[in-house]
Amino acid sequence: PFAQPGQTLDITVSSIGNAKSLRGGTLLMTPLKGADGNIYAMAQGNVVVATTGGAPTGSKPAANHLSVGRVAAGATVERPVATALGQGNLIHLELNENSFSNAKLVADAINRRFGRDTAAAQNGRVIRVRVPTGMDEKVGFLASLESIDVRPERAGAKVILNARTGSVVMNQMVALNPCAVAHGSLSVVVSANGSAQPDPAQAAQIEIKKEPGQVLLLKNAPSLADVVKALNTIGATPQDLLAILQAMKVAGSLRAELEII
Known part of the structure; x- marks a missing residue:
């Protein structure tokens, strides 16, 4: 938004033919066209293909994808995109993620700064804000609006899994309920056993078996990080990890939102 004629943009170039590099x-x-068929920018320039780092001494670095590259400042804007910012006295702020708590926090923070009834949450994502009608006043208002500091509510437990690389990212420690999952040659058992010692603490166990007989046993609190670490230790593939986490989610053992990218 707000791009003006003459402004340059970085672009990504990809081969759609049989070119290998x-x-x-x-x-x-x-010409770069919009969905309406109009030309909004013109692109040209030298294509740069990124290479992986850390190549052994004396060897050539390998490219990640030879058929995809970038052209820095390769596009020049020819036509601006229309915006409705200067029309009316209402704007709508949209949160990146749905959250009624965060929507209320944002609306309350705006009302404390600019006065009551300035902002109102429409739902868990959109906040309606009344702004001045004059363009100069509107720009100053939006500048002040951007400076408001809002501390969001703590997000719920979430696990993001890259199905291609097997990378797992968690936004907090994710605990597991007892469960048993069998997938091909892998067997995952998460259990919590009461300790017979005077200490009343619970002794949790995570047991992972592979067909050749390799067994890994993790003690203390059962967490998803422990399971992922153990699975990677015995060489589980990203597909194995994906199937096991999905099975845990369906069984109710994984107490977190699972997102696969």
């Missing part, structure tokens, strides 16, 4: 190539002048 764009390294050292040049993008000829190409």
Whole structure:
């Protein structure tokens, strides 16, 4: 938004034909069209293909994807995109994630700064804000609005899994309920056993078996991080990890939102 004619933008170039490599190539002048068929920018320039770092001494670095590259400042804006910012006295703020708690926090913070009834949460994502009608006043109002500090509510437990690489990201410690999952040659058992010692603390166990007979036993509190670490230790594939986490989620053992990218 707000891009003006003459402004340059970085672009990504990808081969749609049978070209195997764009390294050292040049993008000829190409019009960039919008969904309405109008041309909004013209692109051209030398294509740069990123390479992986950390190559052994004396060897050539390998490219991640030879058929995809970037052209820095390769596009020049020819037509601005219309915006409705200067029309009316209402704007709508949209949160990145749905959250009624955060929507109320944002509306309350705006009302404390600019006065009662300035902002109102429409739902868990959109906040309606009354702004001045004059363009100069509107810009100053929005500048002050951006400076408001809002401390969001703590997000719920979430696990993000990259199905291609097997990378797992958690926003907090994710505990597991007892469960048993069998997937191919892998067997995952999460259990919590009462200790017979005077200490009343619970002794939790995570047991992972592989067909050749390799067994890993993790003690203390059962967490998803322990399971993922153990699975990676015995060489589980990303597909194995994906299937096991999905099974745990369906069984109710994984007490977190599971997102697969």
